[in-house]
Amino acid sequence: MNRIDDLLEANRAYAAGHDRSGTDDPRPRRRLAVVTCMDARIDVFAALGLHLGEAHVIRNAGGRVTEDVLRSLALSSTVLGVDTAVVMQHTRCGLAGVSEAELRARTGADLDFLPIDDHAAALRTDVAQLTGAPYLRGIERVAGLVYDVETGELEDVVRWERPA
Numbered sequence: 001m002n003r004i005d006d007l008l009e010a011n012r013a014y015a016a017g018h019d020r021s022g023t024d025d026p027r028p029r030r031r032l033a034v035v036t037c038m039d040a041r042i043d044v045f046a047a048l049g050l051h052l053g054e055a056h057v058i059r060n061a062g063g064r065v066t067e068d069v070l071r072s073l074a075l076s077s078t079v080l081g082v083d084t085a086v087v088m089q090h091t092r093c094g095l096a097g098v099s100e101a102e103l104r105a106r107t108g109a110d111l112d113f114l115p116i117d118d119h120a121a122a123l124r125t126d127v128a129q130l131t132g133a134p135y136l137r138g139i140e141r142v143a144g145l146v147y148d149v150e151t152g153e154l155e156d157v158v159r160w161e162r163p164a
């Protein structure tokens with residue numbers, strides 16, 4: 001059996017016990033969106049005490065705010081009622097401590113990889129992108145956090161609230 005078949009087999013067991021309650025409303029119950037890294041060591045729901053149906057989780061390399069994150073949050077915050085955004089980067093990230101040139105050389109891709117020199121600076125930049133986007137007016141508060149993959153602890157780095 002190959003690795004894709006493993007997934008399909010696991011899904012058969014999952015679907016057999018799947019609870020369809022709460023599937024009618026797509027709006028996240030905590031009105032929350034979390035932007036975080038794709039890193040396999042982060043269990044976003046467990047780390048933040050979240051449950052299915054409570055939050056949007058938008059993941060990419062580094063947990064950086066990109067055009068595609070803005071696209072998703074535009075929908076989250078207008079159509080789907082999200083008013084709180086968390087940007088959660090993490091320790092030992094593959095995008096930290098490397099340069100754009102190194103990442104381009106290693107991948108052969110001429111892309112903007114958004115490497116991270118300093119988490120506090122990267123989070124301030126990313127939070128500023130969210131709070132400055134006119135179409136994200138529905139977002140009332142934003143936090144920029146760093147998750148420690150070794151201890152599981154969060155560092156609270158940046159906070160923003162929309163002025164009244």
Ligand SMILES: [Zn+2]
Binds near residue numbers: 039062093
């Ligand atoms: Zn990462």
